[in-house]
Amino acid sequence: MAEIHFTYLPGDGIGPEVGAASIAVLNAVATKFGHSLNIEEHLIGGAAIDAGLKPLPDASFESCQRTGAMLLGAVGGPKWDFLKGAERPELGSLLPLRKNLNLYANIRPCKPYPALIDRAPLKRERLEGVDFVVMRELTGGIYFGDKGRDERGAYDECRYSEAEVRRIAIKAFDLAMTRRKKVTSVDKSNVLETSRLWREAVIDVAKSYPEVELEHLLVDAMTMHMLTNAQSFDVVLTENMFGDILTDEASVLCGSMGVIPSASLSDGGMGMYEPIHGSAPDIAGQGKANPLAMILSAAWMLRLSFGLEAEATAIEDAVSAALEKEQTTGDLGGALSTAQVGAWIAEYVQN
Ligand SMILES: NC(=O)c1ccc[n+]([C@@H]2O[C@H](COP(=O)([O-])OP(=O)(O)OC[C@H]3O[C@@H](n4cnc5c(N)ncnc54)[C@H](O)[C@@H]3O)[C@@H](O)[C@H]2O)c1
Numbered sequence: 156m157a158e159i160h161f162t163y164l165p166g167d168g169i170g171p172e173v174g175a176a177s178i179a180v181l182n183a184v185a186t187k188f189g190h191s192l193n194i195e196e197h198l199i200g201g202a203a204i205d206a207g208l209k210p211l212p213d214a215s216f217e218s219c220q221r222t223g224a225m226l227l228g229a230v231g232g233p234k235w236d237f238l239k240g241a242e243r244p245e246l247g248s249l250l251p252l253r254k255n256l257n258l259y260a261n262i263r264p265c266k267p268y269p270a271l272i273d274r275a276p277l278k279r280e281r282l283e284g285v286d287f288v289v290m291r292e293l294t295g296g297i298y299f300g301d302k303g304r305d306e307r308g309a310y311d312e313c314r315y316s317e318a319e320v321r322r323i324a325i326k327a328f329d330l331a332m333t334r335r336k337k338v339t340s341v342d343k344s345n346v347l348e349t350s351r352l353w354r355e356a357v358i359d360v361a362k363s364y365p366e367v368e369l370e371h372l373l374v375d376a377m378t379m380h381m382l383t384n385a386q387s388f389d390v391v392l393t394e395n396m397f398g399d400i401l402t403d404e405a406s407v408l409c410g411s412m413g414v415i416p417s418a419s420l421s422d423g424g425m426g427m428y429e430p431i432h433g434s435a436p437d438i439a440g441q442g443k444a445n446p447l448a449m450i451l452s453a454a455w456m457l458r459l460s461f462g463l464e465a466e467a468t469a470i471e472d473a474v475s476a477a478l479e480k481e482q483t484t485g486d487l488g489g490a491l492s493t494a495q496v497g498a499w500i501a502e503y504v505q506n
């Protein structure tokens with residue numbers, strides 16, 4: 156019996172809705188496998204601002220540092236869009252959390268479920284066999300450079316050190332060694348100096364992995380290859396902003412934004428788990444949000460932060476079953492609410 160002790164940060168918009176569904180599933184797993192849940196729930200983002208606190212309140216950050224395992228819904232929304240810089244939910248909570256906990260390795264899978272292939276806008280033959288993982292650098296690049304306004308307009312500085320590129324490249328090659336042994340590094344080295352450094356460092360890291368095939372693609376071409384040739388990818392290695400953009404595109408291959416989880420990992424064993432989607436203000440508060448990405452993120456937390464492989468697999472099997480039996484929300488053509496999908500998966504796990 157294990158104690159599953161983590162920080163739960165529901166956040167804004169659909170965050171608390173998909174979060175509640177994931178907690179219902181975690182409760183079912185804990186009951187079924189005889190574990191106990193110790194959940195530290197804290198405010199983050201707009202919800203913290205509305206409570207008169209900073210976007211990342213000290214108590215929230217301290218809890219994350221203490222537990223080292225975080226399950227996060229989403230932050231941000233139109234209500235807080237008038238705020239500037241670090242007063243914003245995104246810049247004042249999510250980014251400092253990633254940076255200050257050194258969660259530099261962000262892993263986002265793209266493997267369309269068989270039951271969803273016909274829901275994606277691409278032809279079936281372009282989707283069958285697609286199975287790649289994006290290794291996104293998460294604590295460097297343009298997100299974290301100097302930004303501001305001056306007499307010439309506005310600026311966002313993009314910086315990468317060689318060490319920052321090397322450590323994420325090593326993660327990508329290590330992952331490729333456990334898979335089909337191919338790394339596709341995506342950059343814009345025909346224009347950007349950071350991308351030239353990126354490519355040099357990746358080529359150098361690759362020398363230690365002679366079994367792994369390395370290819371380079373420019374990011375503009377990559378957006379096209381992802382739609383025409385996605386079966387050719389295994390591990391896609393890229394920098395912060397390109398990874399953000401490419402993974403939203405990858406979600407289209409999977410049938411919905413609502414099915415892709417992510418893990419953000421440090422070297423010291425910390426992990427934050429969150430869906431790749433945002434707070435979806437257009438559907439928030441209506442029970443329409445698909446909770447599968449959040450539920451799968453919880454499964455990844457069990458596997459990667461607590462070593463609970465059978466428990467994680469039980470959740471993933473239940474998600475596959477829900478898709479096969481069309482127990483889904485409207486984005487996937489189903490008629491269930493967010494809570495009903497969570498309850499169905501929780502029950503499936505327990506039986
Ligand atoms: N990790 C995060 O906290 C995170 C990630 C992305 C965006 N955001 C924030 O979220 C806000 C909204 O951003 P956006 O609208 O560009 O992106 P979004 O991901 O919130 O929504 C994009 C589209 O996908 C749909 N969608 C997203 N998640 C869904 C789900 N689980 N089920 C069904 N449909 C879903 C939405 O309804 C919307 O049409 C912004 O403030 C943004 O900064 C936060």
Ligand SMILES: CC(C)[C@H](C(=O)O)[C@@H](O)C(=O)O
Binds near residue numbers: 231249431
């Ligand atoms: C909200 C935003 C800062 C975030 C990002 O760009 O990293 C989001 O889009 C994501 O994909 O996690």
Ligand SMILES: [Mg+2]
Binds near residue numbers: 399403431
């Ligand atoms: Mg994004």
